[in-house]
Amino acid sequence: MNALIAVIIGAAVVYLAYTRYARRIDRNVIQSDPRRATPAVLYMDGVDFMPTNRNILFGYHFKSIAAAGPIVGAIVAASLWGWLPAFIWLVVGVSFMGWASDYSAIVLSVRNDGNSLSAVAHRLISPRTRTILFLFIFFYLLLIAGAFVGIMAQTLDAQPRTHLGMILLVLMGLLLGQMLYRWRVGLLPATIVAVGITFLAILAGPLTEGFFQGFNGFFNSLTGGAPIVTYFDPTLAGFKGAEAEIMPSLLFWAVAISVFCYAGSVLPIWRMAQPVVYVGFWITATAMLLGLAGASLGTLIKPEVAAFQIPAFKGWNPQLGPAGVMPLWPMLFVTIACGAISGWHSLFGSVGTARQIESESDMLPIGAGAMFAEFLLGLLALLAVTVGAKGGSPVATFASGLGGFISVFGLRGEYAESLAFAAFIVIVLVVTQLIFRIMRVTLTEWLGELVPPLRNQHVASFISVVLAILLVMTGTWIYLWQLFGGANQLMAALSLLLVTIWLASQGKNWAFAGVPTLFMYFTTVGSILVTAYNLYYNVYVPNAAAGRAVPAIGSALMIIVALLLVAAALLIGVDGARAFLKYSRRTGRAAEAAPARG
């Protein structure tokens, strides 16, 4: 097996799933009709409801759903179980569940006057489903914020060559916003300046490595080389677990990232968040496109960069820490989220994209097409970590692999790797600043009435940042990631459940959404319980026994969040099952009564 074969298999599966399965569902079950007016046409307001060309909307939707999820998930899964289970889940997940989830969320909204998932849930299931969705979203965001800040802080601390690029990314984002919205510079020249300078800074990273190493050294010397927090990390020493330390330099980077995200949360969107996302998009897109092309060509031109380095299968239940369990089912299916199926896509698709659909015939190419394109991103991440020869952290292995693919085009290894590291950090960084922004709003919306100070954006942002840093200090971002994956996939299950109930209420065949609903529901609830177990025995117990307050409190917080998620899922499951039975019986009776009337 090599990268080219994997790309060919992936592309073939995508083609077959789209043409043989997705199209058939669109034609026979949903019966999309280009003559039926969509909400974008019916309620056109020039902003939210706006009929948009399908190609533009495809690009917009793809960019909105493709981010760090498929990359981080594939890296972790390949490290834990080997590349083959991750590859199979990516392929099977996207072919039978991922596209169905994204596409059907858009269909549901288009056929329900452009209403969002929660509004439809309120009507079809029960009013409390909407409240539970709030809870989901807040904890989902908290978990991913903790996981992402932790990953980025560790990567920045360990890779001084990435610092210059990241600093310039932020500065160029600010400059781009100023150029576009204040100085009225055209998008093309502003892009050339901002993206060009950021690229140069990233490529110059290896030249400034020594300087930033000294920078980290300075912070560590403040405590005389002593760590700030010591904790037991079950993910170290080949997943056997070992003592780990949080050094002042790592805390500095965690705080620096938080300050950046805080600014992204409270400043006007045009000033920072939007332009930084835009500059970051070009960096990541360039690295990913070069990587995908390099993965395909590398087999022919430079075989050593495309040969698989890690085992295909590492075991059904790899040992993670002294007392941990990591069974392939259910954990693999939440570790890899976005490349196979993601609840976030449904949430976004039902409000952002569905209201811009010009014709019902566009729903499939946009909803399913963008999901299949994101699968390719997940596949590239998996290939990169599979061919990455460098040991160490999974992120370093990924950067080594992606750098190898990029080096096929003649860029020297260290510079290609620098670009790969930057692409990874950028894609995580730009998403994290938005997460804090949304967390701030969710917190205000959720608790603002009860606790009036939370209506202040600075208070809400500060609390969000502090909570995320507390989770980072537990040091176990893999568990955070898996809890996030559980919440994310549970949201996908909820979206599919809604679609199933809606299809039942319409008397349509609901199997294409109903079967994935059952699988994702039980898988995600199981995975959250397994993660809570791991957190208790692998993180809470050893750290509490050693009297380490910070990781013990952080892990206890994560366990509480996990149990809340399970409780919310059970409530939604019970309400959903009741609603499904109600609508199924009603349509069944209607079907029986119809011949008699005729």
Next chain:
Amino acid sequence: MASLAALKDFLYGLTGYEFARHALETRRELETLFIAATLGDLVGVPVMPPIFSLRLLPYVVPEIAKWKREMARNKELWEREELDLHGI
């Protein structure tokens, strides 16, 4: 040629479209403010003396239908905060 045009549209969707949308959203916010200032006294908020409101009314009338729909629609929090910028 059709493929080139499709590619161009796709790239626009990936890059410039979000700025265009943000500009439209900003304009709508200003229009909402303008309508509130102009028609405020009709709903009991005397923002501006009626004589000026009457003079501005012709500019407001074409926007009233859209404004009414926008105001009446139940909005979720994740459509108010620019979630469309990037996914996760």
